Every structure is written in structure tokens, then in C-alpha cells.
Amino acid sequence: MQDVILKVDGITKTFPGVKALDNVSFDIRPGEVHALVGENGAGKSTLMKVLAGLHQPDGGEIVYLGEPTNVSNPLDARQKGILLIHQELSLSPELSVAENIYLGAWPTNRFGVLRKKELRRNASAALEALGCGFGPDVRVGTLSVAMQQMVEIARAEAFRANVVIFDEPTASLTDAEKEQLFHTIRGLQARGVGIVYISHKMDEIFDITDRITVLRDGQVQGTIDTADTDLNNVTRMMIGRTLDAYFVKAKAEFGAEVLRVENLTKTGLFREVSFSVREGEVLGLYGLVGAGRSEVVETVFGVRRADAGKVYWKGGDIGLPTPRQSIDMGMALVPESRKEQGLVLMMGGRENTSLPHLSMFSELSVMNKSKELAAFEKYRSALSIKTTGPDQAVSQLSGGNQQKFVLAKWLCADPKLIILDEPTRGIDVGSKSAIHELIAHLAEQGLAVVVISSEMPEVLGVSHRVLAMSEGAVVAEFGGAQMTEENLIDAVSHHRGPMVAE
Amino acid sequence: MGQLIKNVLRRHGLLLAFLVFLAVVAVNAEAFLTPGNILDVLRQVSITGMMALGVTFVVLTGRLDLSVGSLLTLLTVIVVDQHNISGPFPAIVMTLLAGAAIGAFNGLLIGFVGLNALIVTLAMLSFLQGLVLFYSGGSNVNVQNAQDTWFAVFGRGSFLGLPVPVLLFLSGAIVAGLVLAFTTFGRRIYAVGGNETASIFSGINAPWTVFWTYVVSGLTTAIAAVIMGSRVMGAQNTIGQGYELTVLAGVILGGTSLLGGSGSIWRTVIGISMLGFIQNGLLLLGYPYYVQWLVTWAVIIIAVWIDLGAKRGRIFA
Structure with missing residues (x-):
């Protein structure tokens, strides 16, 4: 086995107005858990989307199993052995576990009819290898979030994945479920799978990973052995300064x-x-x-x-x-889900800020745009929100900046x-x-x-x-x-x- | 350079196709670009356009109103019939009230009860079709003493050289455009269409907002019915048949998203006018009138396709 499964070499990806990835290089070795950390907007999700075939890079190359490789779409990535496990799971709740494991790549005969027996047998084998406590025929919608995640991980077994990318896998897991997940990850590791682990939770990163690659503003700040570093050091690399008083x-x-x-x-x-x-x-x-x-x-x-x-x-x-x-x-409520409950994503910061208090920002039902702009500017500087202007759709902002607009829309009415x-x-x-x-x-x-x-x-x-x-x-x-x-x-x-x- | 052409085509492809079409018709039919024909098209567009203004309000909330076609029929019959019974002024008031009331009923079922807009307004389409025949007893109505009434001014009159219906449509468009762009009502509509949950979490009464968009849709259709009745000086039982799709096609063609939250009145004015010129051009090129229906189909599919493409582009960007 090579000492590197997948090597990202000088990848660059530009979106209108932003260089999301700037000459990014890192590699994944077999049997290692490799953390990818960085603030929101640092380029983690773009990088992982490039690896999973959702984005095509503008420059650089991906060397996979020693060969320069072009990953054209997510199914292609999966069939090559690169599997992305999203924060928001990509399963069909109405279909069975087996059907979900092979979603989009079902075994069929030459008339296009599903070969159910083969599907079940292969899925069972994958589930057993992971030690899942449920069978291939269960409808996915009836499973807990943690179990659904296991269904996604079972794809790693089913497609004999060499690289598995986890994106914030513990976001909605309990502590016990998290332990179970880590156990599974160590199992994959023991089989020589290279694992990319993306998380904001530093304790997990220090718990399970072997190496850490830090991204900032689309550039790699460095790759270090987890054993040789500490929280302070990683944080400093991520944000360019140390955080002393974490809680006030x-x-x-x-x-x-x-x-x-x-x-x-x-x-x-x-x-x-x-x-x-x-x-x-x-x-x-x-x-x-x-x-x-x-x-x-x-x-x-x-x-x-x-x-x-x-x-x-x-x-x-x-x-x-x-x-x-x-x-x-x-009363003000900053809700749990900023994208579904907190913001109208296609509106800009100005319109989102005034939304709960339209009567305050209008006279005789006519909106007062200069009042809106004043509130927008006040909170843009008070909360140091990074946005190009009052009408840039908040969908284009990072999670942290979006959350600051949710705060702004409530704070502006005292x-x-x-x-x-x-x-x-x-x-x-x-x-x-x-x-x-x-x-x-x-x-x-x-x-x-x-x-x-x-x-x-x-x-x-x-x-x-x-x-x-x-x-x-x-x-x-x-x-x-x-x-x-x-x-x-x-x-x-x-x-x-x-x-x-x- | 190639990238530039691609971008221009993607963004303005429909408009370019439209200009090419205009050129083809202009070369082949001399009458097409004469002032008389253009005014004719605008007169025709003023009825569907007036309806499309209200429908734009509804579509911006991410909902549909398919009842406007047979509502137009019913209200045209009402305005003409009441004109004969009680005179032009009461007839117009009654028509506006009836339009608002039927819109309010749709709005009640969709906004407050939470029923599916497609089903509610499709059922209303069928119900009103039946109601027209109940009301008229199956016979067509005509304005009596057509020479002695000022009612004709809405459909046939002109002011400063422009047809009154066109002026009505344009002033309606300006009012509707201002309401959407500058009032709290407009802002609520965009918020509900953009993200209904988030707007509720911001204290916006989403059911109430949706309710009022249907009232507006009923009202603009009522104004269209006054123009229609005045133009024809009568009403057939099928006069508004199929208008719901023409109106919707115009709204979508302008680029207002069926998913809600994005679009505007000026887009609707452009969309519905383009559709008017396409239909007129086809007639002048000698195609039978029913070719319009085939073209309407194609326009709806292409416009929705482009809308979806734009949304996808945004998601993966």
C-alpha cells in the first residue's frame, strides 16, 4: 500500500469575488484520521466539495492512488472510493436501508429491474461489518439520526471506500452516540481507510485525529501532528491570534x-x-x-x-x-436554525435587519430606506459583520456573519x-x-x-x-x-x- | 470571449430570442411595427396585464391563482348585466366588490385554512365557470344603448393619443410597483415568499399577508373585467377562458420566480408585453390563432426552466 492515498496538489477554486481555495495542498495517508479545521469561510466546505466532485477546481490536481484523477460528480467519487458524509444526511426516508446504501447505484439486471436479493445481501454484509444493530429492510425514516449516519457510513463498506470525509458528524449526536461513531471511525481506520474529519469541536479533534490541517482564507496555514500541538496553537493558526478569555x-x-x-x-x-x-x-x-x-x-x-x-x-x-x-x-428570539427560521436568505442584511420591526422603519406604511440603512450600518460596524453591502444576499455570507445579522435584527429594536x-x-x-x-x-x-x-x-x-x-x-x-x-x-x-x- | 457570450446568452437569452422574433415578423409582415398595430397589441395586453399585476402579488408569496380566467368571465358578465340594470357607476362598484370578495374567499382558504393554492384556485376556476352559466342562464349579454353611455371610455376611449385601457394598465402597474417596492405590505410579501417560517419568527402575520395578495388579485381581475366589458360592450360566457395561463405565462416569462420571494412588477409588464407581441406576430405571420396556445406552452416551459437553472446556479455557487 502507498503511504499516501490521496494528495491534493495546489488546488485553486475561485467564485465570483472570492478566492475560496488558493493553492491548497494536503495529503491523506491510509489509516489516519486527518482533521480539517478553520473558521467558517476558510474554505473547508469548498475543498471537501471539490474532493467529492460537487465542484471542479480551477487549477491544481488531485492525485488519487498515485494517479492524477478527475472527480466529475458525487456518484463518480463514490465509485472511485471517495465518500463524503454530509452534516445534513443525504438519505431518502421512504426507502429501505439497503436501497439507501446503494442509492443511485442499484444493482439491476439488463432490463433495468432491481436485483433485490443481491442488494439485500451486499447491504447486510456492509451493516454487519460495522456492527449495526438493524437490518437492511428497515425504512430509513424510522431510524434515529445516529443510526441514519451509520447507513451513510455503511456506504464506505459497500463501495470499499479508500477515503471517507466526515463533515461535522457529531452535530446532532448525544455523547453515547458520539462514542459509538468514534468506535466506527477507528474500525475504518484499522482497515486502512484514510479519514478526513471536519469539525468545529476542538475536543473531538484532539480526541480522534492524528494530524491537523488548518485553513484560513482559502490557504493552508500548516499541517501538524495532533500529538505535537495544543488547542491554543491550533486556534492561533485558525484565527491568527489567541483566545485567552474564552468565556466572559x-x-x-x-x-x-x-x-x-x-x-x-x-x-x-x-x-x-x-x-x-x-x-x-x-x-x-x-x-x-x-x-x-x-x-x-x-x-x-x-x-x-x-x-x-x-x-x-x-x-x-x-x-x-x-x-x-x-x-x-x-421580546426577541434568535432561533435554533438561522437558515430556516432566522433569515430570509435571498434578502440582504438591510431588509433582514428591519424585518421584525417594519412599523418602526416606516411612516404610514411606506418603508424608510435611510432609517434601514442607518440600522444596517450601525450593526455592521458594531458586530463587525463582513458583507459587501446592505443588499448582498445573506445566503452568500458565512455562518458566523449570518448569525450576526440574526442578532442585529433583534438588537436594533432594543x-x-x-x-x-x-x-x-x-x-x-x-x-x-x-x-x-x-x-x-x-x-x-x-x-x-x-x-x-x-x-x-x-x-x-x-x-x-x-x-x-x-x-x-x-x-x-x-x-x-x-x-x-x-x-x-x-x-x-x-x-x-x-x-x-x- | 466565449465565456462572455455564454453569460449574455444565459442571462438575456430570452430577450435576444424575442428580438430575433420581432425582426423576423417585421420583415415578413409590414403591418407589425405600425403605430396602429402596436397600440392594438397594447390594448390587448392591458387586460391580461392588469390581471397579471395582481397575480404577481400572489406568485411572489410562492403561491398560484388559476381562478382569474373564469373570474374575468364572471365579472365581465356582471359588469355588463348590471350596467343595463343599474347604470355604469353602480355596475363598476359592484364588480370591484365581487372581485375582491372572491379573492378574499380564495385567500381565506389558502392563507388561513392552509389549503393548497393550486387546488383551491383550480376548484374556484371550475366553480366560477358554473356560476357564470347560473347567472347568465347560458345566454350572452350586451350593453344596451351603447351610444348613450360613458361606460365605453374604459375599453375604447383614448386620452392624449393613448388608449385609456393602456393608460389604466400603466397606472395600475406604477401603483402596484410602488406598493411592492416601498411599502411594508410589499416587504411582507417578499419575506413570506422568500422564507415563510423566518417571516413568522419575525412576527409577520403570514396568513394575513397571503390573504391580501388574493384580494389584490381579485381586484385587478375586476378592473380587467371592466376594461373587457367596455371594450366588447358585451360579454360571452367563455370570454375569459384560458386567460389564467396567459397571465401566469406572462408573469413567469418576466422572471418572477414561482418559488416566491423574487420578481417584480416591471418584470411582469415586460413579460406580458412580450407575450402579447409574440401572439400578435404569429397571427400576422398567418398562423391560425390556436398556435398561440402551443407557443404559450413552450414559453411557460422555457421560462420555468431558466428560473430553475438560476436557482441551481445559486445553490452550487
Whole structure:
């Protein structure tokens, strides 16, 4: 076996106005896990799309198994043995596991009829090799996210992949599922597969990878052995400076109560949830995905309806408000999914910023463009948002800059309460710490802040008080010295209360 | 250089094809580019164009309105019949109200109940077809004392040398264009069409917004019916048949996306005018009128194709 399976040699890729990849070179050895890290917009996803045949490079070459290779499309890549496992899985929920493993490359006879037996047999073999606990006939839609990911990985076995690229594979996995995934990755590694591992989560990178290649602004900053480096060093390479104070906590000076929720219940989602938050206070809401955290805050904000419960705003009962009423009172919700819920992607920063407050930016229903531009410019500089202008579609911005526009659209109306649902998910380290600083700053200005996060260090780092949620209920509350990772894990994993009432 | 030509073709291919078509017709039919013929085309376009203004509002939210064809028939019958009964002014008011009411009903089912727009408006198309025959009892209606009424001004009059229907269409287009570009209502429409979930998370009442676009669509069709009734000075039971597709073809041809969130009134004005000149050109070249339908089909397919291509381009860029 060669000592290099795949070598990227001087790859360049230009999009209108941006050099996404600039003379990028790196190589993948058999049996290694090779991390690809960089801030959003550094070129990781472009590079991986070039490898998977979704983009054609403008210059440079890919040397695969010793031969210069042209990867023309994703199916071509897969058949050559290069497999990309996307953050958003590419499976058909209505089809069976076996059909999904071979999606687009089904064995057929000469009349084009599917050879089911062969399909099943091959799929079974691939699933067994991975030690999956489910068979080839299960409908994919009935599987959990982690199991669906295993179906994608089974393609690596089925197509005898030499290179497997993982893009943020643990984004929606629990800790136990993550361990299972790492086990599988080590299995692939032992078979001599070269693995590219893309992630924002540094602890994972130091846990599982052998080498790290750092990208910044489309250029390779260097490739280093994981054993020879540390977090500080990698971060410095990624952003060109060190991050000392990773978390900043706002001073604990609290004012009057802003929001109180009592016994909020929605059948099947959450039950009897109560909490309150004061001016200047950061309340953390921790729980695993599916614990009902987003559903609770979406209900408080008004985009979902509750079956029972009360919401008090500055002491007054406001019933269950509509989003319009919530916004007008001074509530803001930075939702979990910025692309689906947070932004109108084809609009520019200017129009997205004014969207929740059209009446504030208009007179007699006629939009006041100069007011909009003023707000846009104010937050562009205050949050240092990188955009070419007020009307550049936000779809063209990096995740971190998009998230800053979601913040801008709420901050421009001076809210009294801001709820941030996974505010730093999938964004780069630099933007992440900027958002943490912002949270502390807002609280010190007297805003009430609610932060939902699946990342324990984050939720502990920014909050004054943390509620732990599990299976739709608040199971514990921690403040002060009790705010430790052990207590949180204990609360959400050992809680065996009654399931959400059906 | 080759890349440049490719880009120009991709972006302006339809327009270039249209110019080539204009040249071919102009060479082969002398009457084509005469002022009289051009005004004729614009007069024809003013009816479909007026309808297309409202339909553009609907399409921008990512929805459809296929009921406008038979709504045009019904409202034309109503305006002519009521003209004979109660005079021009009450007839026009009644027609506008009826158009808005039927649009509101569509909007209620689509915006608030959340039913599929294609099905709701297709069913409405069929329902109104039936309603026309109920109303008219199957016979055509004509304006009585056609010499003594000012009703004819909307379809046949002219002002400063321009036909009144064309002026109505252009002023309607300006008003609609300003509403979409500069008001909060316009902004809400683009937001709902661009990302309905995100607009709801921003406190925008999406059902209400959708509801009003259908009211607008009903209203512009009612204005078109007044022009139509005034131009023909009568109404047949099939007068608006097929108009829903011509109108939709014009909107799409202009480049307003069926997926919602992108497009504009001036695009619709251009699209519907191009379609008018294509249809007129085909007639002048001696093709039978039904060739228009084949061409409408081709125009819809090509325009939707280009729209999809643009979207794909954006996704992979």
C-alpha cells in the first residue's frame, strides 16, 4: 500500500469575488484520521466539495492512488472510493436501508429491474461489518439520526471506500452516540481507510485525529501532528491570534423580573415548565437535543401554541402571546436554525435587519430606506459583520456573519429580553467568542437573557443560573458553585421521571 | 470571449430570442411595427396585464391563482348585466366588490385554512365557470344603448393619443410597483415568499399577508373585467377562458420566480408585453390563432426552466 492515498496538489477554486481555495495542498495517508479545521469561510466546505466532485477546481490536481484523477460528480467519487458524509444526511426516508446504501447505484439486471436479493445481501454484509444493530429492510425514516449516519457510513463498506470525509458528524449526536461513531471511525481506520474529519469541536479533534490541517482564507496555514500541538496553537493558526478569555460572564447585578413562565404544558412535547428571568440575568437552559428546550421558548415567544400554562411579562399576565405581541413588548428570539427560521436568505442584511420591526422603519406604511440603512450600518460596524453591502444576499455570507445579522435584527429594536437558541452552533471560533462577549455585554446593560445550548462549557460559561431539561420537563436548577458539568450530566442522564403525558 | 457570450446568452437569452422574433415578423409582415398595430397589441395586453399585476402579488408569496380566467368571465358578465340594470357607476362598484370578495374567499382558504393554492384556485376556476352559466342562464349579454353611455371610455376611449385601457394598465402597474417596492405590505410579501417560517419568527402575520395578495388579485381581475366589458360592450360566457395561463405565462416569462420571494412588477409588464407581441406576430405571420396556445406552452416551459437553472446556479455557487 502507498503511504499516501490521496494528495491534493495546489488546488485553486475561485467564485465570483472570492478566492475560496488558493493553492491548497494536503495529503491523506491510509489509516489516519486527518482533521480539517478553520473558521467558517476558510474554505473547508469548498475543498471537501471539490474532493467529492460537487465542484471542479480551477487549477491544481488531485492525485488519487498515485494517479492524477478527475472527480466529475458525487456518484463518480463514490465509485472511485471517495465518500463524503454530509452534516445534513443525504438519505431518502421512504426507502429501505439497503436501497439507501446503494442509492443511485442499484444493482439491476439488463432490463433495468432491481436485483433485490443481491442488494439485500451486499447491504447486510456492509451493516454487519460495522456492527449495526438493524437490518437492511428497515425504512430509513424510522431510524434515529445516529443510526441514519451509520447507513451513510455503511456506504464506505459497500463501495470499499479508500477515503471517507466526515463533515461535522457529531452535530446532532448525544455523547453515547458520539462514542459509538468514534468506535466506527477507528474500525475504518484499522482497515486502512484514510479519514478526513471536519469539525468545529476542538475536543473531538484532539480526541480522534492524528494530524491537523488548518485553513484560513482559502490557504493552508500548516499541517501538524495532533500529538505535537495544543488547542491554543491550533486556534492561533485558525484565527491568527489567541483566545485567552474564552468565556466572559456578566456581572451578577439583577433587577426586576422580566419574564415568568408557569406550568407551561404542550402534550407530547413538554409539561409543567416553570422558570423566570430578571433584568441583567443570563439564564441557561441545558438539555440534550429533543429535551423540549426549543419548543418551550418558541411557545413563550408565540410561534407555537401551548395547551396550558401562563406567561407573565414584568409581572402582568399576558396569556399566550402571538409573535407580534411578544416582539412589541420587547421580546426577541434568535432561533435554533438561522437558515430556516432566522433569515430570509435571498434578502440582504438591510431588509433582514428591519424585518421584525417594519412599523418602526416606516411612516404610514411606506418603508424608510435611510432609517434601514442607518440600522444596517450601525450593526455592521458594531458586530463587525463582513458583507459587501446592505443588499448582498445573506445566503452568500458565512455562518458566523449570518448569525450576526440574526442578532442585529433583534438588537436594533432594543429588546428587554433576548432568547438565544443555540447561538453558536456551527459557527467559527472567532464569531463564537464575539457572541459570548455580546451576551455578557447585553446582560450588563440590563437585558434579561435566556441561552439554550447543548454545549456544556458554553452554557456554564455564560450563565448565572442553569436549568436542566430532560424529556420535556425541567429536572434541576443549578446556581453558583453547583454549576458544574458533573451536576448537569447527572441531572439530565439519571432523571427517570414519568414520560411526557400523552 | 466565449465565456462572455455564454453569460449574455444565459442571462438575456430570452430577450435576444424575442428580438430575433420581432425582426423576423417585421420583415415578413409590414403591418407589425405600425403605430396602429402596436397600440392594438397594447390594448390587448392591458387586460391580461392588469390581471397579471395582481397575480404577481400572489406568485411572489410562492403561491398560484388559476381562478382569474373564469373570474374575468364572471365579472365581465356582471359588469355588463348590471350596467343595463343599474347604470355604469353602480355596475363598476359592484364588480370591484365581487372581485375582491372572491379573492378574499380564495385567500381565506389558502392563507388561513392552509389549503393548497393550486387546488383551491383550480376548484374556484371550475366553480366560477358554473356560476357564470347560473347567472347568465347560458345566454350572452350586451350593453344596451351603447351610444348613450360613458361606460365605453374604459375599453375604447383614448386620452392624449393613448388608449385609456393602456393608460389604466400603466397606472395600475406604477401603483402596484410602488406598493411592492416601498411599502411594508410589499416587504411582507417578499419575506413570506422568500422564507415563510423566518417571516413568522419575525412576527409577520403570514396568513394575513397571503390573504391580501388574493384580494389584490381579485381586484385587478375586476378592473380587467371592466376594461373587457367596455371594450366588447358585451360579454360571452367563455370570454375569459384560458386567460389564467396567459397571465401566469406572462408573469413567469418576466422572471418572477414561482418559488416566491423574487420578481417584480416591471418584470411582469415586460413579460406580458412580450407575450402579447409574440401572439400578435404569429397571427400576422398567418398562423391560425390556436398556435398561440402551443407557443404559450413552450414559453411557460422555457421560462420555468431558466428560473430553475438560476436557482441551481445559486445553490452550487
